[in-house]
Amino acid sequence: xxxxxxxxxxxWGAAVAAQAAPAxxxxxxxxxxxxxxxxxxxxxxHHITRKLLPNPRVExxxxxxxxxxxxxxxxxLIRQNRDKRPGVYHDFRRLVERKDIDAVLIxxxxxxxxxxxxxxxxxxxxxxxxKPLSLTIEEGRHMVGAARRYNxxxxxxxxxxxxxxFHQACELVRNGKIGKLERVTTHIGDVDExxxxxxxxxxxxxxxxLWLGPAPFADYxxxxxxxxxxxxxxxxxxxxTDWGAHHNDIAQWGLGMDESGPVSVRGExxxxxxxxxxxxxxxxxxxxYANGVELVCQSAGENGVRFFGVDGWIFVNRDKIEASNxxxxxxxxxxxxxxxxxxxxxxxxxxxxxxxxxxxxxDVEIGHRSATVCHIGNIAMRLGRELKWDPAKEQFIGDDxxxxxxxxxxxxxxxxx
Amino acid sequence: xxxxxTLTNALIEHLNDREDEDAHKAWAQLEQAVLRATAxxxxxxxxxxxxxxxxxxxxxxxxxxxxxxxxxxPATPKHPARVRNQILMLISYLPTPETLQACxxxxxxxxxxxxxxxxxxxxxxxxxxxxxxxxxxxxxxxFRTGVVNSLAKRKHVPEAMAALKKYASDPDDLVRxxxxxxxx
Numbered sequence: 009x010x011x012x013x014x015x016x017x018x019x020w021g022a023a024v025a026a027q028a029a030p031a032x033x034x035x036x037x038x039x040x041x042x043x044x045x046x047x048x049x050x051x052x053x054h055h056i057t058r059k060l061l062p063n064p065r066v067e068x069x070x071x072x073x074x075x076x077x078x079x080x081x082x083x084x085l086i087r088q089n090r091d092k093r094p095g096v097y098h099d100f101r102r103l104v105e106r107k108d109i110d111a112v113l114i115x116x117x118x119x120x121x122x123x124x125x126x127x128x129x130x131x132x133x134x135x136x137x138x139k140p141l142s143l144t145i146e147e148g149r150h151m152v153g154a155a156r157r158y159n160x161x162x163x164x165x166x167x168x169x170x171x172x173x174f175h176q177a178c179e180l181v182r183n184g185k186i187g188k189l190e191r192v193t194t195h196i197g198d199v200d201e202x203x204x205x206x207x208x209x210x211x212x213x214x215x216x217x218l219w220l221g222p223a224p225f226a227d228y229x230x231x232x233x234x235x236x237x238x239x240x241x242x243x244x245x246x247x248x249t250d251w252g253a254h255h256n257d258i259a260q261w262g263l264g265m266d267e268s269g270p271v272s273v274r275g276e277x278x279x280x281x282x283x284x285x286x287x288x289x290x291x292x293x294x295x296x297y298a299n300g301v302e303l304v305c306q307s308a309g310e311n312g313v314r315f316f317g318v319d320g321w322i323f324v325n326r327d328k329i330e331a332s333n334x335x336x337x338x339x340x341x342x343x344x345x346x347x348x349x350x351x352x353x354x355x356x357x358x359x360x361x362x363x364x365x366x367x368x369x370x371d372v373e374i375g376h377r378s379a380t381v382c383h384i385g386n387i388a389m390r391l392g393r394e395l396k397w398d399p400a401k402e403q404f405i406g407d408d409x410x411x412x413x414x415x416x417x418x419x420x421x422x423x424x425x
Numbered sequence: 426x427x428x429x430x431t432l433t434n435a436l437i438e439h440l441n442d443r444e445d446e447d448a449h450k451a452w453a454q455l456e457q458a459v460l461r462a463t464a465x466x467x468x469x470x471x472x473x474x475x476x477x478x479x480x481x482x483x484x485x486x487x488x489x490x491x492x493x494x495x496x497x498x499p500a501t502p503k504h505p506a507r508v509r510n511q512i513l514m515l516i517s518y519l520p521t522p523e524t525l526q527a528c529x530x531x532x533x534x535x536x537x538x539x540x541x542x543x544x545x546x547x548x549x550x551x552x553x554x555x556x557x558x559x560x561x562x563x564x565x566x567x568f569r570t571g572v573v574n575s576l577a578k579r580k581h582v583p584e585a586m587a588a589l590k591k592y593a594s595d596p597d598d599l600v601r602x603x604x605x606x607x608x609x
Binding site for chain 2: 390
């Protein structure tokens with residue numbers, strides 16, 4: 009670990025220690041032994057520091073990253089706060105072999121979600137996997153299949169499902185409190201064009217070949233890797249999948265389409281002429297559902313989700329919930345109203361489900377379907393034409409090229425299985 | 426010297442540009458043109474693109490006399506491997522009998538065979554299956570594993586399954602595992 013990493017880990021360690029007020033020790037039967045795969049910013053700062061270390065139910069037994077600096081930093085934090093030395097791995101296959109680990113948390117780049125999650129489930133682990141659940145629609149369907157085949161719990165990291173504002177908005181919409189739903193708009197932000205950097209040798213702490221994994225070989229450039237991978241098709245789907253996996257997920261929830269999706273999609277997007285970013289910088293995508301409701305997903309506008317019914321609207325984001333008439337928000341659910349899945353903490357919900365064997369708030373099918381909404385939006389924009397989607401068969405109707413884009417070949421030896 | 430035949434040929438030339446921005450500009454235009462040309466009504470554009478992409482993928486520069494005229498150096502591909510692999514990525518969206526031939530040639534070359542495999546994986550024709558099956562012979566274990574994984578996506582194609590069964594006892598662990606997973 010270098011000096012900067014050590015200092016950072018000390019600061020984070022102190023922050024965690026300050027947060028972690030003495031809590032009652034959970035019964036051994038309530039504890040979950042966890043491995044974390046992907047310990048970059050999201051894995052370490054968000055999951056380990058804010059969510060896992062302060063939780064006495066969690067024991068982090070192992071960390072894994074293809075960037076050795078990342079895994080060393082995460083391991084240092086865990087050592088400082090729990091006085092236990094976690095196993096440190098470079099290759100996730102070694103971590104999932106460990107029999108003492110109950111579950112894994114996956115915070116890798118998107119192109120690694122499916123392979124790591126399926127390997128973990130095959131090894132008998134439950135999985136908390138960051139959103140977007142998949143890089144392609146085919147991958148998502150394989151994840152669902154693996155979760156069901158191996159009887160594993162999978163929580164998609166779309167934590168807005170455990171936020172009371174989003175829950176309230178969707179419950180009100182589902183119960184007709186703004187009248188018949190007509191339209192939903194999601195606003196998910198834009199992307200800049202990026203700046204070119206020279207191709208160079210990857211730093212010694214980073215295994216670039218393993219970072220690429222199933223993706224086609226590409227020269228290493230720092231801004232193609234950590235965090236910035238989101239703006240390249242080989243690894244991600246841009247804002248459409250990054251934030252779309254959150255807000256389109258809420259749209260699906262409010263629409264009651266958790267196990268389905270739209271039936272048509274068309275879109276317009278602006279790409280960078282000179283690069284390096286490949287994904288859509290600004291965009292607008294129109295979806296139609298079988299019940300006639302329109303979903304419009306766009307980069308512009310205040311970040312959040314807006315539901316429009318014939319009698320009013322509700323707007324919700326992570327800071328607020330608003331309605332055309334504030335009284336709508338005061339409505340308490342009636343005896344005959346449909347109640348939606350209640351979770352007030354996404355990680356706790358996962359831990360509860362690991363123990364209860366019930367499905368999570370953002371079960372694998374939900375995560376897959378929400379990611380699919382995003383993927384078909386990207387495909388429609390790339391093809392520049394309206395597409396018909398069959399959500400039951402999970403195929404485009406009458407468009408071979410669009411169907412071809414629902415999967416991606418993988419570099420050997422990686423495969424979906 | 427003759428100029429490029431079509432706009433597509435010209436854009437492919439620009440993929441060789443030293444400046445990243447210029448090469449990216451050509452790539453972005455080509456990718457958009459190819460994807461838009463997959464629309465049913467875009468027959469003419471599609472045919473023109475296929476012709477140009479195929480041609481640029483397989484074109485060779487003639488060999489030159491070297492060593493004071495005593496030796497003829499072999500012909501070399503017109504474009505470097507990076508550009509030929511980009512062409513193959515574009516061709517993968519156009520799985521036709523015409524592109525199949527070009528992919529087969531690229532599959533025989535070390536520096537383009539992986540992307541040729543990607544393109545053939547996306548081509549559902551029997552010809553593509555047979556090309557992939559043929560590539561299992563005389564290739565190293567890593568590439569063979571990739572080909573097995575591509576053929577594994579054709580579980581409904583008897584020729585693919587027959588080819589995989591031949592490798593069930595492959596001496597390499599990775600290949601054997603991949604075949605076992607494919608046949609499971």
